[in-house]
Amino acid sequence: MSATLTDLGIALGRVGFVMLFVLNMGGLLTWVERKQSAVMQDRIGANRASIFGLRLFGLFHPLADAIKMLTKEDFVPARADRTLFNLAPLVSVVFALVAFAAIPFGDVLRVGGREIPLQAVTLNAGILYVFAMLSLGVYGVMMAGWASANNYALLGGQRAAALMITAEVAIGASIMGVAMTYGSLDMMEIVRGQGRPLFGWLTWIPAWGIVTQPLAFILFLTAGIASTKRIPFDFPEGESEIIGYFVEYSGMKFGMFMMADFVETVVIAGMTTALFLGGWQVPHLAADGFHFPWGASAPLSHMTVVILQVLAFCLKVAVMCWFLMLIRWTLPRFRYDQAMRLGWLGLFPLSILNIVLTGLLILWWPA
Amino acid sequence: MRFRQRFYLAEVLVGLGVTAAHFFTNLGRHTARHVFGSKTARGAVTFQYPEERRPYSPRLRSLHRLVRREDGSPRCVACMMCETICPARCIYIVAAEHPNPEIEKVPERFDIDLGKCVFCGYCVEACPEDAIRMDTGILEFSSYSRRGMIYTMETLLGLEPAGPDGTPRSPIPIPADRMPSR
Numbered sequence: 001m002s003a004t005l006t007d008l009g010i011a012l013g014r015v016g017f018v019m020l021f022v023l024n025m026g027g028l029l030t031w032v033e034r035k036q037s038a039v040m041q042d043r044i045g046a047n048r049a050s051i052f053g054l055r056l057f058g059l060f061h062p063l064a065d066a067i068k069m070l071t072k073e074d075f076v077p078a079r080a081d082r083t084l085f086n087l088a089p090l091v092s093v094v095f096a097l098v099a100f101a102a103i104p105f106g107d108v109l110r111v112g113g114r115e116i117p118l119q120a121v122t123l124n125a126g127i128l129y130v131f132a133m134l135s136l137g138v139y140g141v142m143m144a145g146w147a148s149a150n151n152y153a154l155l156g157g158q159r160a161a162a163l164m165i166t167a168e169v170a171i172g173a174s175i176m177g178v179a180m181t182y183g184s185l186d187m188m189e190i191v192r193g194q195g196r197p198l199f200g201w202l203t204w205i206p207a208w209g210i211v212t213q214p215l216a217f218i219l220f221l222t223a224g225i226a227s228t229k230r231i232p233f234d235f236p237e238g239e240s241e242i243i244g245y246f247v248e249y250s251g252m253k254f255g256m257f258m259m260a261d262f263v264e265t266v267v268i269a270g271m272t273t274a275l276f277l278g279g280w281q282v283p284h285l286a287a288d289g290f291h292f293p294w295g296a297s298a299p300l301s302h303m304t305v306v307i308l309q310v311l312a313f314c315l316k317v318a319v320m321c322w323f324l325m326l327i328r329w330t331l332p333r334f335r336y337d338q339a340m341r342l343g344w345l346g347l348f349p350l351s352i353l354n355i356v357l358t359g360l361l362i363l364w365w366p367a
Numbered sequence: 368m369r370f371r372q373r374f375y376l377a378e379v380l381v382g383l384g385v386t387a388a389h390f391f392t393n394l395g396r397h398t399a400r401h402v403f404g405s406k407t408a409r410g411a412v413t414f415q416y417p418e419e420r421r422p423y424s425p426r427l428r429s430l431h432r433l434v435r436r437e438d439g440s441p442r443c444v445a446c447m448m449c450e451t452i453c454p455a456r457c458i459y460i461v462a463a464e465h466p467n468p469e470i471e472k473v474p475e476r477f478d479i480d481l482g483k484c485v486f487c488g489y490c491v492e493a494c495p496e497d498a499i500r501m502d503t504g505i506l507e508f509s510s511y512s513r514r515g516m517i518y519t520m521e522t523l524l525g526l527e528p529a530g531p532d533g534t535p536r537s538p539i540p541i542p543a544d545r546m547p548s549r
Binding site: 036039040042044218329331 | 383385397
């Protein structure tokens with residue numbers, strides 16, 4: 001009985017950690033978006049929200065946003081399909097949140113004779129799961145566009161669906177190269193595989209996905225940014241000019257669409273980290289401590305290693321989020337046809353080419 | 368477009384380089400200012416407006432004021448020059464007799480409807496007595512009603528000229544519709 005309770009506790013802890021991580025990162029990204037764009041553009045950024053005169057560099061703005069969104073009028077258009085209209089933001093945000101579950105944030109933790117994989121859900125086809133959850137997000141967007149009974153929203157929803165399908169195809173095809181290189185669909189196995197050193201005189205470099213699959217990295221990142229529907233691929237939303245699928249939404253329902261975008265950014269950052277940046281791997285850190293190729297080594301306890309790995313994962317995700325934000329505040333928006341051309345005539349054929357090249361390399365050079 | 372530009376990726380990296388350079392330069396300046404207490408490093412060009420004001424040019428035309436003589440009475444002689452030249456017709460003067468027969472007229476009322484005023488400064492140019500000036504440095508006057516935008520002679524006489532860097536020295540007048548008596 002107590003063993004089942006402990007198991008339940010451990011499972012809840014794993015899920016809770018991932019949920020808190022994703023939600024907090026998503027909330028924090030609203031602050032990062034404001035402040036990072038400000039610093040990039042020689043401004044100061046939002047800093048007026050204060051609690052008892054304490055401003056903390058505008059860190060209270062996400063809180064103020066939440067209060068504002070919750071207290072605003074929750075408007076439903078008269079001809080809208082009420083059920084679908086209310087369901088759509090939920091679908092968007094939930095599938096974005098659960099997508100993170102299969103991404104490992106650390107190696108196996110051994111406590112009291114138990115082996116706890118540091119991953120919310122242990123799946124042997126983890127990549128497919130994340131991929132499926134990201135694809136399901138399309139439904140929320142299409143439902144929002146359809147249920148609003150607004151032609152502009154409908155067109156926005158169509159654009160969003162077209163964009164997301166384009167992006168998903170490219171994501172799926174570019175991930176294949178990674179799965180082939182590391183020989184598994186399990187995210188945990190892929191991350192473990194990235195701990196091995198490269199061959200020949202390059203043994204001091206760990207075999208991270210960005211080294212073994214550089215083309216897939218660029219393709220995945222591009223398609224990933226497209227699937228978050230943020231600038232430069234924000235023509236489904238086009239906040240101020242071209243009217244997106246959530247025109248009719250107000251209050252917290254609109255906030256949920258915004259949150260879904262930020263959470264998707266975190267998920268894409270997490271996936272990039274797990275697949276291309278070595279996940280929780282710290283360079284030259286093995287299960288019993290550091291082993292440097294020039295002979296030096298520093299033994300560490302199991303707990304220290306696990307904590308270092310989790311910290312490394314969080315750091316990598318944060319850096320990726322920063323990089324995605326940098327792209328979002330640098331590039332102008334693609335036109336609809338440009339993005340379609342990029343997706344179907346650029347990303348998709350290139351990712352097929354990447355699969356073929358990877359296959360040939362594996363055939364000729366089995367190592 | 369050249370091949371490199373058509374390929375897009377190289378140009379994206381160049382653009383990211385520009386924005387990242389701005390980001391890290393400004394981050395360093397912010398750190399120098401807020402962590403190491405540097406007075407000269409500025410990571411942003413922002414003026415934190417209500418607390419921190421941008422210096423105004425002395426030529427700035429701001430809220431009008433009526434100048435007083437040494438004995439405290441208004442310099443205005445109610446010659447109607449300003450009212451006549453005003454393109455927005457926002458000045459309203461009522462002239463009155465002065466007890467001293469040597470003085471021809473004095474203003475009994477001198478109202479400016481700031482809701483109509485276009486801040487052209489013609490009234491200042493036209494005044495033969497240098498009785499009206501637009502140098503208070505006050506720009507933030509607003510009201511909930513049209514009535515509140517009409518400033519009377521008493522208010523305008525009570526205003527001070529701005530300081531050397533354009534900082535207003537008199538408080539912003541409370542418009543008539545927000546007077547405490549109501």
